[in-house]
Amino acid sequence: MIHLEFxxxxxxxxxxxxxxxxxxxxxxxGPSGAGKTTVLDAIAGLRKPSAGQILIGSRVVHSHVxxxxxxxxxxxxxxxxxxxxxxxxxDVRRNIEYGRRRGQKLxxxxxxxxxxxxxxxxxxxxxxxxxxxxxxxxxxxLMSAPELLLLDEPLAAVDVELRRRILPYLERVRDSLGVxxxxxxxxxxxxxxxxxxxxxxxxxxxxxxxxxxxxxGS
Numbered sequence: 001m002i003h004l005e006f007x008x009x010x011x012x013x014x015x016x017x018x019x020x021x022x023x024x025x026x027x028x029x030g031p032s033g034a035g036k037t038t039v040l041d042a043i044a045g046l047r048k049p050s051a052g053q054i055l056i057g058s059r060v061v062h063s064h065v066x067x068x069x070x071x072x073x074x075x076x077x078x079x080x081x082x083x084x085x086x087x088x089x090x091d092v093r094r095n096i097e098y099g100r101r102r103g104q105k106l107x108x109x110x111x112x113x114x115x116x117x118x119x120x121x122x123x124x125x126x127x128x129x130x131x132x133x134x135x136x137x138x139x140x141x142l143m144s145a146p147e148l149l150l151l152d153e154p155l156a157a158v159d160v161e162l163r164r165r166i167l168p169y170l171e172r173v174r175d176s177l178g179v180x181x182x183x184x185x186x187x188x189x190x191x192x193x194x195x196x197x198x199x200x201x202x203x204x205x206x207x208x209x210x211x212x213x214x215x216x217g218s
Contacts (some may be wrong), residue, residue, distance in 0.1 A: 002026075002148060002180060006052030006062070008042055015039065015204040018052075023197030024174050025181040029188075029215070030201035036184045039201070040150045043182070044079045045072035056147050076101070078141030078179075079150045084133050086125045086140075093121040096139045104145030106177075111139045114176060115169050131162045135169060142173065149173070149181045155190065163190070170194060188216065 002021035007014065015035040028036040041047040043054055045061070048069060054062040056077070061070045078099070086095050096108055112118040115135045120128065128136065134154055141149060151170075155163045171194065174181060185191050191198060191212060198215035200208040208215045 001055075001057065002043075002182070003053070003055040004039070004043070006042060006049035006054060006064075008038060008047060008049045010038070010047070013038075013204060015042075017206060019199055019206060019209055021180060021182060021197065023180070023195065024178075025183055025195045026197040026199060027191045027195035027212075028182065028184045028199050028201060029186070029191055030207075032186075033203075034201040035204045036201055037152055038204075040079065040152050040182065040184065043075075043148070044077050044150060045070060045075050059147075076145070076147040077150060078144050078146035078148070079152070080134075080137045080141050080154050081152050082154070082156055084137045086128075086133060086137060088125050090125070091121070092117070092123050092125065092128070092136050095125065095136060096121070096143055099140035099143040101144045104143070106143060106145055108139075108143065111142050114172055115139050131166055134166060138169070138173070142177070142179075146179055149179050151181060151183045153184050153186065156186070163187075167193060191216075 005018045007016050015038050017039060028039060030036060038047060042049055049062060051064045053060060060068050061075045062068060112121060115138060117135050117139060120132055155166055195212055198212050199206055200215050
């Protein structure tokens with residue numbers, strides 16, 4: 001279980017979250033500026049809450065009261081951002097291996113087979129299509145053996161047809177590895193296909209949460 005109970009203030013924006021993530025994939029849904037990416041950044045250790053705590057399983061990764069705030073590399077979180085951010089000077093293999101956490105047992109070959117990128121590993125990043133870049137970024141995140149996978153609108157930059165082709169890979173990660181996923185999306189169809197829990201944000205506050213049908217009012 002992931003427990004988020006924190007307040008984060010940045011300029012004039014205030015984000016308040018008090019939720020337990022119990023689904024295999026929990027989706028964050030809401031308008032632009034609602035605070036969805038800020039939630040991911042706080043969990044990943046890229047932004048520091050002003051109050052509250054964040055627990056991943058039984059591990060406290062942030063606690064204002066206990067004065068604990070683990071650096072990003074100690075949180076065991078995989079994060080795929082909107083811009084993907086692959087290293088252009090490395091080939092695909094080195095990009096994926098860069099994410100490997102010491103002692104983790106997941107092999108590159110396993111991840112490559114799951115995401116069908118085995119024939120890409122010796123290519124340069126500049127030779128990849130948009131969908132291939134997304135899958136490589138996901139592979140790199142998985143190689144860190146994360147206890148939680150954060151996906152910030154990973155399909156926002158691809159067209160509808162490509163999105164339909166990539167969704168099965170996300171379902172494969174969900175079903176095969178058992179890593180809980182927190183997923184930001186603006187796409188209702190995408191959300192209803194992937195998520196079993198939805199948190200709706202607006203102006204920094206949780207306005208609804210629950211199963212997709214309940215949270216979306218459909």
